[in-house]
Amino acid sequence: MTRNTVRSRTSYHVGNLAPRLLSAAREMLEQVGPNKLSLRAVSEKVGVSSTAAYHHFANRAELISQLAAQGFRELALALIDRDSGSAGTGKLRNASLAYFSFARNNPALYQLMFGPEVSLGEMTPEARKARLEAFGELQRIIGEYLQKPVDSREVRQASLAAWSHSHGLASLVIHNVIQFPEDMTDERFVDSSLQGFQYLFHVPSTSSEPKPE
C-alpha cells in the first residue's frame, strides 16, 4: 500500500524541484496567461504532487514573485544589450524599442510583472530589487542620453516620462487595447509613437528613421 512507484526510477526525492517548478511555470505562463497559472497544474506538469511546491515556496504568490523577478532581470539585460554601442538620440529610441520588444515577446510574463498580483501584495525582496535595477538601468541610459547625472531632477523626471511611455505603449498593445497591425514592425511602431510626441510638443523629428507611420 501507498506504493506509488509509477514515476520512473528515482522517485520521491526528485531534487532541485524549485527551479523545475519555476521553469515549468514559465512555460505554462505564456499559454494560460498570468491569472490562470495554477500551482496544481504546474506541479502536475513537473510530475509531482500538488502540494510539493509548498516545501520550496511559501505560497503561490512567492512563485509568481520569483517569476516576476526573473522577468525584471531579463528586461534589464535587454535594455543593456540594445543600448550598447548606441549614442545620441538613438539611445532613447533603442531603450524604448528594447522595452517594447521584451514586452511583445513575453506578454504574459510582462503582464505578471506589472499586474496587481505582484505589484500590490507581498513581493520577494529579490523581485523588488530586480525591478529597481531594471528601472535603474533605464535611468542610467536616460542620464547618458541627456548627458546629466543620473540622480539629477531632470534625469529622474525624464526617466519617469520615458518609462511611462514605454510601459503604456507596451501594455496597450499587449492587451490588444490598440491592435498591432500585421504588417508592422516593433521598430516602426515605437518610432511612430515617439514621433507622436514630436507632434505633441511641436518639435522637429529626432528619430533616426526617416518616415515612420
Place this chain on the structure above:
Amino acid sequence: MTRNTVRSRTSYHVGNLAPRLLSAAREMLEQVGPNKLSLRAVSEKVGVSSTAAYHHFANRAELISQLAAQGFRELALALIDRDSGSAGTGKLRNASLAYFSFARNNPALYQLMFGPEVSLGEMTPEARKARLEAFGELQRIIGEYLQKPVDSREVRQASLAAWSHSHGLASLVIHNVIQFPEDMTDERFVDSSLQGFQYLFHVPSTSSEPKPE
C-alpha cells in the same frame, strides 16, 4: 417546506437584480481588487443565491465586462469635463490630468478595465464601444490641441503617444511600481512627468505651471 422568507417582505423575485449586482460588484471591487472579485460574494452581498447572477449575466466575464464598460464611460466623461473651457497647451495637460485622476480615484476599476480578464478574452460589444469612445474623446481633444483633423496621421500618432504616456503613468502609480509621494498632488505629478518629456525632447516648458517638481 422550502419556505425561505428570511428576506424582508417581497422575496424571491427581487426585481432589477442586474443593476443591483453591478453596483454591489463595483463597491466590492475597490475593496478586494479586480482578481478576487467573486460572483458568489457579490450575490451574497445583494442577498441572493450564488447562482442567481447567471440569469442576468452569461458568466463572470460578462459582469466584469459591464463594469469595465461603465468605467470607460465615466473616463470619457471625466475627459470631457476637464477639457471644457480649456484651450491651447492647457488641453494636453488637462486631458492627462483627468485621465490620471480618474485612475487614481478608481484604481481597482482601472486595473480591471485594462487587465487581461477584460482586454483579452471576450468583451461585451458595449464595453468595446465604450472603450473606443473614450479613446475617441482623447483623439478629439488632441485634434483640437494640435488644430488638425482628428483622423489625420499626426493626430492619431500624437493621441497614441498621449494615451501611452497617461496609461503608463497611471498604471505605474496605481500598482505602486513608483510610489506616489505623500505631499504630492495629481497636478504636480502629471506636470512633472510632462516636464520629463520636455527634457527628453530638448524643448522649453509648455506647462502652464511655473515650476513642477
Place this chain on the structure above:
DNA sequence: CGCTAAACTTAGCAGTGTAAAGATTGGTCC
C-alpha cells in the same frame, strides 16, 4: 382563474490555494 415563462433556489461538479499529518530516503555520525 389558471397557465406560462421569468426569476430565483438547491444540489452538485470540477477546479483552486493551502494546512496538517504521514511516508520515504539521502546523508551523517557512531
Place this chain on the structure above:
DNA sequence: GGACCAATCTTTACACTGCTAAGTTTAGCG
C-alpha cells in the same frame, strides 16, 4: 555497516471559486 535525522515529497482534507442541471416560486397575461 547500521541507525537515526532532517529534508523531501505524498495523502487527505477544508474552504473557496465558477458554473451546470434541475427544481420551486410567482408575476403577469389570457
